[in-house]
Amino acid sequence: MLDRIIKSNWWKWTGAFLVFFSLMVGLLTPLAPGIVSISPDSLQAGDSISIRIKTVNAHFLSKPAGLQGALSLENQYVIKSSFLHVLSDNEIQMSFKFPGHFSPQKGSVELLDLELASDYDGFLVLRQSVKLKPYSGKDSLIIHSISSSPATNTETFKVKSLTSQWFSFPYREILYESVRNLFFHVVMWFAMLTLFLISVVYSIRYLRSANKIDDIIAAESVQVGLVFAAIGIITGSIWAKFTWGDWWPNDPKLNGTAIAILLYFAYMILRNSLSEDQQKAKISAVYNIFAFPLMFVVIMVLPRITASLHPGNGGNPAFSTYDLDSHLRIAFYPACLGWILISLWIMDIRIRIRKLEEIRENQLVESSL
Amino acid sequence: MAKNKMGFLKESGILIKKEFTLEWRTKTGIQSILLYAVSTVFLCYWAIHKIEGEAWIALYWLMAVFSALNSVGRGFLQESSAQQFYYYGIASPYAILFSKMVFNGLVLILVNLVLLFFYSLTLGFPIKQIFPFFLCVFLGIMALSGAITFLSAIASKASGNLSLLAILGMPVLLPIIFLVIHFSAGTLSGESIGFGKDILALCMINLIVPSVAALVFPYIWRN
Numbered sequence: 001m002l003d004r005i006i007k008s009n010w011w012k013w014t015g016a017f018l019v020f021f022s023l024m025v026g027l028l029t030p031l032a033p034g035i036v037s038i039s040p041d042s043l044q045a046g047d048s049i050s051i052r053i054k055t056v057n058a059h060f061l062s063k064p065a066g067l068q069g070a071l072s073l074e075n076q077y078v079i080k081s082s083f084l085h086v087l088s089d090n091e092i093q094m095s096f097k098f099p100g101h102f103s104p105q106k107g108s109v110e111l112l113d114l115e116l117a118s119d120y121d122g123f124l125v126l127r128q129s130v131k132l133k134p135y136s137g138k139d140s141l142i143i144h145s146i147s148s149s150p151a152t153n154t155e156t157f158k159v160k161s162l163t164s165q166w167f168s169f170p171y172r173e174i175l176y177e178s179v180r181n182l183f184f185h186v187v188m189w190f191a192m193l194t195l196f197l198i199s200v201v202y203s204i205r206y207l208r209s210a211n212k213i214d215d216i217i218a219a220e221s222v223q224v225g226l227v228f229a230a231i232g233i234i235t236g237s238i239w240a241k242f243t244w245g246d247w248w249p250n251d252p253k254l255n256g257t258a259i260a261i262l263l264y265f266a267y268m269i270l271r272n273s274l275s276e277d278q279q280k281a282k283i284s285a286v287y288n289i290f291a292f293p294l295m296f297v298v299i300m301v302l303p304r305i306t307a308s309l310h311p312g313n314g315g316n317p318a319f320s321t322y323d324l325d326s327h328l329r330i331a332f333y334p335a336c337l338g339w340i341l342i343s344l345w346i347m348d349i350r351i352r353i354r355k356l357e358e359i360r361e362n363q364l365v366e367s368s369l
Numbered sequence: 370m371a372k373n374k375m376g377f378l379k380e381s382g383i384l385i386k387k388e389f390t391l392e393w394r395t396k397t398g399i400q401s402i403l404l405y406a407v408s409t410v411f412l413c414y415w416a417i418h419k420i421e422g423e424a425w426i427a428l429y430w431l432m433a434v435f436s437a438l439n440s441v442g443r444g445f446l447q448e449s450s451a452q453q454f455y456y457y458g459i460a461s462p463y464a465i466l467f468s469k470m471v472f473n474g475l476v477l478i479l480v481n482l483v484l485l486f487f488y489s490l491t492l493g494f495p496i497k498q499i500f501p502f503f504l505c506v507f508l509g510i511m512a513l514s515g516a517i518t519f520l521s522a523i524a525s526k527a528s529g530n531l532s533l534l535a536i537l538g539m540p541v542l543l544p545i546i547f548l549v550i551h552f553s554a555g556t557l558s559g560e561s562i563g564f565g566k567d568i569l570a571l572c573m574i575n576l577i578v579p580s581v582a583a584l585v586f587p588y589i590w591r592n
Contacts, residue, residue: 207588256544263541266537270527270533273533285588286523290519290541294577297544297573297577305548305551305566305570
């Protein structure tokens, strides 16, 4: 049954198609609109101010229906813009008349969120981007601190939908376009884990059967898995440079992965250091079975103990809770399955090469006799 | 078949006793490792003179790991094949593996107590929370001894020298070292932060390593 599936071609085509699909969707889908920059970024309570906002991928000029802007503090106090002037699709001038009694305490500064929304583009926010300085007018206005008095002239900010109406990937301030790397970084680790899992299964099978083919499959899946680990590290490193500012930030998830890869390098070294075939197969199978749960501990358990930058670790929420929106999923799940199938295809080719080499070796031995 | 009647624990107990008797007769193993540990401490003292906090902990675990690699590493390597053949004839693989792990763990704990004594004498003792620290030392040493014992079994079957053990050992030991350093760095400060996760993770390693080792050891022990 399994043999027939492996020999058939449909799963290879499925893999290729899924990877192609995820590449297309992953690279061609535009990013959702987002706020890039604002100026000026600070204001004083009691002032009137005009803020110029630059966005990306928005359609404020061509589809202005329902366009509104506001400054808000922790989603509790909202001040709507008094005047809104659209300069282009991605540039807006907003004016605010800021009430003087809506002021932080003297000497302190509050950080306001800048919010924009339209029916077509959905809800855009740049969090904690506008500094609000305390009121300093001459008239003896009674100043309530923000925390103690509810703002009077605020209106709730009504938005038709939170996300844009068109098919797009979510916009995040640190990620920007690099959110697409999800399909090239995360999936590599899934492919690697699948291959290592196959490897440990075949190592167990080898110990039971002593069949040489099982050993070849175990070894080759580790080798291909290491290639995918290398790709995962490279894509991750580029992503880390872009989002966290460092090629190799001191993150337990990264270090754990590095240890896991070293574990499997040691497996390859162990294989190469042994010359006798059966001994090599047996001892490396034993080591492989030993390494697999350790790799699991290193990748899955250790990063959860200490603080980590990765989602799902060190108290960070996992991707599924809020980061991975439904549009990303459309490309992410096919990418996972597709790359896993491709990795199995590569492994299959390598195993066939190894089998042919075995046959040729046997023929050479026979002909020399 | 006498060995079938004997329980696993009894068998292991006899084997552990055998290890201690053998060690007691010559004492070379423990003496050499004590010499190694103490001279490393003095080397550090001459080189550094003053050390604090995290560096103290890192240095301590480095010394602990390398003395463990040196002493436990010989666990399977030092026995002659005739000796091994004899033990394998009379005992179960689980008892052999388990007794080696426990014996090595106990020896290492003794060595580490001596090492810690000299280390604190020369370079101070910055640990504020004594009990969690020694719990960490105990769990960490047991995990190290378990992993190295099993790896030395693999290395002895493969080539019979220590260099392969160093190659196989470091990646396997890194997570354990990471855990113990993280754990013991927490004991530096006086205020009690929860060690639950660290203890849990170390206990997990202490369970996983021997059980996986026991699963696969019967396949290589007679080679």
